[in-house]
Amino acid sequence: MINKKAMEKLFSVWWFFILGVFGLSIAVGTIIFYSADADARELEANILADTLFNCAVSQGYLNEEFFNEDFDIFKKCGLKQEKIIDSGNFYFNITILDETNHNVLKEMHNGTASFDADCRIVLAGQVKGKNYPKCIERKEEIIFSKNGERKNALLYILTASNQKGKKG
C-alpha cells in the first residue's frame, strides 16, 4: 500500500536535493566562467607584429638602417627591452629573405626562444594547447636598396605572446 504523505515528504526532499544540485552547478559554473582569464594574447602578438612591421618598413621600403650591425630594434621600434626579454611572455623573429626565399639576408630574434618552436607547432595546427603561446606570422614582399641597387626581398615576422595577466 502506498503511503501518500510519506511519498509527498520524499518528493519534497528529492525536490530540495535537485534544487541544491542545480543551484550549486550554476554557481560553480558561473564562478569558473567569470574567474577565467580573458585571452588577449593574440591581440598582443598582433600589436607586436604591427609595431615591428611599421618600424622596419616604410611605404614598402625596408628601413636602411636595418642592415647595420649596431641596429637596435628596441630603440628604433619603441619596445621595452626588459619586458620583451625578462618577462618570459614575448618573442619576436624578423627575417629578411632574398627574392628566391632561400637565402637569409638578416635575422633578428629576441624574447623567450622556446616560443619559436612552440609557434611553429601551433601554426602548423599540430596542437591546440592552452598553455602554448599565441602566435602571429606575417610575410610581406618588400624592396630594399643595398650599395645603391634596388632589390626585392621577403620580410618574415613571427611574434608570440603568452601573457595572461595576474592578480595582485
Add this chain to the structure above:
Amino acid sequence: MAKLKKFLPKNKRADKIMESTIIFIVLNLIFALLLLFFVYKTSTGAVVYEQFYAKQIALMIDNAKPNTQISLDFKKGIEVAEENKITSKEGMVRIMDNKVFVKLSGKDGYSMDYFSNYNVSYFFMDENLIILIKNNEEEIQNDK
C-alpha cells in the same frame, strides 16, 4: 456573490492542492531569482572589471603611437569600486614600470604588462581616464 458561489462550490481538497501548488511555484521562483541575482553579481563583480580594464589599458598603450591622448570611459569601474567602498580614483589605476595595475575592491587587484617603451602619464577627468603617451625622453636624450 451568492450566485457566484453556487457556480464555484467550495472544494476543500481542490483548495489545498491549489494552495500547495502556488507555494511550490513561488518558492521555485524565489530560487530562480536568487540564482539570477548571484549570476548578475558575479558577472558584474570587481574581479571581472579589474581584468577587463587592466588588459584594455595595456593593449591601448601598446597599440598607440607616441604623442597620443586616450580617453577611456571608466564609469563602470568607478561604480564597481564605490560599491566596494573605494572612493579614491587615484588608487583605482596605477601605471608604472611598464605595468598597468587596476584595483576596484579591497582585494589584490589585477596587473598586466605592456611592452612599449613610452612615457605614460594619466589622470582622471570626471568619469574618464585620460592617458597621455609620449616618447621616452630619457632614451632620446641618451641617444643624442
